[in-house]
Structure formats: C-alpha cells, structure tokens
Amino acid sequence: MNETFSKLVKELQAIVGEGNATDDRAICTSYSRDQHWYFVPAKNPACVVRPGTKEEVRAVLMLANTHKIPVIPYSTGINVRGLTIPVHDGSILLDLSRMNRILEINPDMKTATVEPGVTFGMLLEQTQKYKLRPAFPDAPLTVSVLANYYLRGIYQTSAADGHDHTISYEMILPNGETLKTGSRALSEMPYFRYGVGPDFAGMFCAHPGTCGVVTELTAKLY
Structure with missing residues (x-):
C-alpha cells in the first residue's frame, strides 16, 4: 500500500473510528467474492470502511470524490453477480451493515x-x-x-x-x-x-x- 493511500485510511478512520476503517489484507480478502464466486473473478478492495450514520457516509463519499477513488456500497453481504466486487484497483468497500435501524x-x-x-x-x-x-x-x-x-x-x-x-x-x-x-x-x-x-x-x-x-x-x- 503506497504512502498516499495509507494517509487516506487514516483520514477515513478519523471519520468512522479507528476500528471501522482498515486496509488489513485478510479483512479486505473477505469482501473479494460473492455468491456467484464461480464466474465472477475475486478482487480485493483497497480498504473497507464501515460507517454508522449517514453523516459518516457523506463525509466518506466527499473524501473519496476529492481523491477520485471508486466506492462500492455493501449492505448485509448476500450479494450476487459481482455487484460488490471492485472493478478498479484502489477502491473503497463501503460496508453499510452497521446502519441497521x-x-x-x-x-x-x-x-x-x-x-x-x-x-x-x-x-x-x-x-x-x-x-x-x-x-x-x-x-x-x-x-x-x-x-x-x-x-x-x-x-x-x-x-x-x-x-x-x-x-x-x-x-x-x-x-x-x-x-x-x-x-x-x-x-x-x-x-x-x-x-x-x-x-x-x-x-x-x-x-x-x-x-x-x-x-x-x-x-x-x-
């Protein structure tokens, strides 16, 4: 992970909390496949972010937009057809499962x-x-x-x-x-x-x- 993206992860952690934004490889790999794993190639996101409020979602999107970084929304994990699998390198996986009210x-x-x-x-x-x-x-x-x-x-x-x-x-x-x-x-x-x-x-x-x-x-x- 390059120095620029490592700095970005720190900024994301400042928005959602240190425990809710990570570029840990094992965690990112757990988001690399979906239910159609047999015909959708696996690909890791660069980091996973778990906002808890819509204001945190807003701040994450604005930060990603500033840096032109792709964002993939993810809800409860029952995903198909590669809809939550990154297409581009350096993507943010936005896990919305904490927003469960x-x-x-x-x-x-x-x-x-x-x-x-x-x-x-x-x-x-x-x-x-x-x-x-x-x-x-x-x-x-x-x-x-x-x-x-x-x-x-x-x-x-x-x-x-x-x-x-x-x-x-x-x-x-x-x-x-x-x-x-x-x-x-x-x-x-x-x-x-x-x-x-x-x-x-x-x-x-x-x-x-x-x-x-x-x-x-x-x-x-x-």
Missing part, C-alpha cells in the same frame, strides 16, 4: 422506513406486532430490505419486482448533496411515491451505487 413503522400508512443494514427477518419481527409484513423476495431473510427493493429483487408470488414496493428513498451523492425522492423532497413525510416533477425514484432505481449511496428507504407493508 428501523427508523419508523407507520401502521396507519402501512409503511416502514429502514437503513441499509436492516434485513427482512429484522423487519418482519417488528411489523408482526402490527399484523403487517413486508413483501418477501426470492431470497433469504438475511437479505437487506433496502438493497433488495432498490435493486428490483425478484418475487415468485407476484408479477411486481422490488421497486414496486418502494415508496421513496434518500440518496447521498458523491459531492455530499442529498437527493430525496417522492414526497420526501417536499416535506418530512416519506409516504408518497410521486411528488412534483419527474419520478426520481424510478430514474435512479437499480443502479448498484454508481450514482450515490441510498441511506434510507420507505417501503410498503401489507
């Missing part, structure tokens, strides 16, 4: 707002208290709700895909600005898919972190 369950609006590290199992445990449930994908309960819906996961029992269960989300762009879709853009109420103007939720769906990092998502409950 259910921010709101609204039984009246039948919605849940979650961070990237919330799994379907975690959400179901809480929504059952209201006799509600999320739509389940063809995937384990350990899959991220946010990532599956946002990346249009497949549902065997419905013609809809994951994005049809998405109402709105909040994305942090590489320059640190925040993009809010649907009614989030107009108020603090994230319960409506469409706001004024273009459907930005549809415009940015299904990109695996190439435009920014989604830190909150509001989904339908049933």
